[in-house]
Amino acid sequence: MPHPFIVPAIPVPANPALRLALQQAIDNKTKPRGALGRLEFLALQLGLIQDSPTPRLVAPQIRVFAADHGLNRHGVSAYPSVVTAQMVHNFLQGGAAINVFARQHQLALKVVDAGVDADFAPHPDLLDCKIRRGTRDTLHQAAMTDAECHAALRRGMELARDMAGNLLIVGEMGIGNTSAASLLLARLGDLPIEDCTGRGTGLDDPALARKRRVLAQVLARHAGAQSPFDALAALGGLEIAMMAGALIMAASQRRVLLMDGFIAGVALLVAERLAPGVRRFAVFAHRSAEPGHGHLLRLLEAEPLLALDLRLGEGSGAALAYPLLQSACAFLDEMASFADAGIGARG
């Protein structure tokens, strides 16, 4: 179906002359060739994203997208949906993991109400983008109408368009959202739902078996929802749709997308399917302990920087990896070349 929103053009970060110049600059630094390992590839990628021989990270931004999930009434999470709103209050008071790491690395943080099942008083760090109070129960209905799904994508795009800085971390908070992410991965990746499903917030074995059964039923119920847009509307996640919109717009503006774990990663998969090319702007921060993330990374041909067994979300793993991107820019900018230092390169 035609999208009543304009998908912006995604540039191709592959200027061959610049690639050569970056590679030469990296190789001429005072170190054995390749000795900075994957930090060298990171520097090259950041240069190509910014179309610059001296990439710089300016005013990095985190947006944590919060929303609720109708499917959670079937016991697919270890926690009740009310925790989503409680965590929004925690973010606004500065007490969550992502607040701590954002402060540590001076990353600007705002919380987006993408569809929490509660109302909040106005707050300078809260962006009200609410489409509706939570998705519908996907065991019985589509998570969102087409109009709601379009609105969520559009609001995500608008939010990124008007943002400061040249790096975006999308984080999420939504009790039940590993279920939506697993469903989307199974559908868009054509993978068995059992492989895509994990313990999320910490389900025990019987609860995990029940989650798998429920998700298999949901997929069967929405067997017709095959296109990326139809799958997104049917299987949901208002926060996943809004993150996908934000990622599309940010890539179109040549911002670096510093990707967190499983749920944010699924939003990138959706974004890539809706607007091919977005993935090239992504740096993958870490490998989540949620098993679906391994399948997602394979699908996206991504090798993340860290493997810390994190399974939190909120953008926390991306915030932790941020200093590595700073180091990649710094060595490219500041390290002496063999010529600068008067050291003979390998003959």
Ligand SMILES: Cc1cc2ncn([C@H]3O[C@H](COP(=O)(O)O)[C@@H](O)[C@H]3O)c2cc1C
């Ligand atoms: C206190 C708390 C803080 C969180 N911060 C992120 N999540 C993470 O867990 C949820 C997904 O797991 P599931 O699908 O099993 O509900 C999401 O909200 C995700 O961001 C949290 C979960 C809890 C309980």
Ligand SMILES: O=C(O)c1cccnc1
């Ligand atoms: O990897 C993630 O993003 C994740 C995993 C489990 C629970 N919440 C988030």
